[in-house]
Amino acid sequence: MKHLTTDEILRSIHELPALPAVVLELIQSFSDSRISAEQLAVKISHDQAIAAKTLRLANSSFYGLPRQVTSIAEATAILGLRTLRSVATAAGLVGGFAGVRCRGFDFDAFWRHSIGTALTARALAKRAKLDEDAAFTLGLVHDIGRLVLVSSYEEEYAQAIAYQVEHDCLMYIAERHHFGVDHAEVGGVVAEHWHFAPEIVAAISCHHRPPPSSTKSLTDLVHVADNVAHGLDLSHKENDMVPLLALESWGRLALSDADYAEVFEVVTEQHEIVCHALLA
Numbered sequence: 001m002k003h004l005t006t007d008e009i010l011r012s013i014h015e016l017p018a019l020p021a022v023v024l025e026l027i028q029s030f031s032d033s034r035i036s037a038e039q040l041a042v043k044i045s046h047d048q049a050i051a052a053k054t055l056r057l058a059n060s061s062f063y064g065l066p067r068q069v070t071s072i073a074e075a076t077a078i079l080g081l082r083t084l085r086s087v088a089t090a091a092g093l094v095g096g097f098a099g100v101r102c103r104g105f106d107f108d109a110f111w112r113h114s115i116g117t118a119l120t121a122r123a124l125a126k127r128a129k130l131d132e133d134a135a136f137t138l139g140l141v142h143d144i145g146r147l148v149l150v151s152s153y154e155e156e157y158a159q160a161i162a163y164q165v166e167h168d169c170l171m172y173i174a175e176r177h178h179f180g181v182d183h184a185e186v187g188g189v190v191a192e193h194w195h196f197a198p199e200i201v202a203a204i205s206c207h208h209r210p211p212p213s214s215t216k217s218l219t220d221l222v223h224v225a226d227n228v229a230h231g232l233d234l235s236h237k238e239n240d241m242v243p244l245l246a247l248e249s250w251g252r253l254a255l256s257d258a259d260y261a262e263v264f265e266v267v268t269e270q271h272e273i274v275c276h277a278l279l280a
Helices: 006-013 021-031 037-045 048-058 072-079 081-096 107-128 132-141 144-152 154-167 171-179 183-193 198-205 218-231 247-253 257-279
Strands: none
Touching: 006 144, 006 183, 021 037, 021 081, 037 048, 037 072, 037 081, 048 072, 048 081, 048 257, 072 081, 081 107, 081 132, 081 257, 107 132, 107 218, 107 257, 132 198, 132 218, 144 154, 144 171, 144 183, 154 171, 171 183, 183 198, 198 218, 218 247, 218 257
């Protein structure tokens, strides 16, 4: 067992696969109202792999554009700044960890769940009157701490996976047993180091344990979205477990049974389309 300190987590960041600079800039720019659509289009266009996946997703039936777009500038004009930023972030993140290997860790299932959480968060945000694009991006990155652990501590994480299987417990329980922290706490440290917006940092850190609050927040949103995505079995992972649901977060979103029924239907319809665009 290895009990990680904050300093050790920060040091491990330097061992991560190099995320494209544009991905970090895109996520950081959610709190920057000064960035222009033109600047964003130029940044995305400079990374051919991200640009190609961005266009593939933009042209998928997920967005239902009236005609095919052939350039990032054109996609920006049609989809808008914030939506395109979410699309490009998704494209860049999925490709950023392609070379990492860890015994017992299913990367395809990981990304299927992350995409499912992103879609669920976006659908919930629309009905809860929260920021849909921030919700989508947050859903994608909510488990970033797990990628840090898998990338920097492959053997220890493989042991944590074995512990989770042996004891039939939630993965974050196994992580705490082996590391003294779980992926949500690690993700919060990393997100703060990367200068993500404070509300994104808080939501990543607390997505399994939302704090008491008098108002709904992105933390409530991603907590419920994560649970729903597990419940809908979007990862296609055998014996996937649904984390404990904080009823306070469910209550703060104040959505009806009809709202949730719509969310389940929409996400189930969209999931394979987006996974194909980003993972193929």
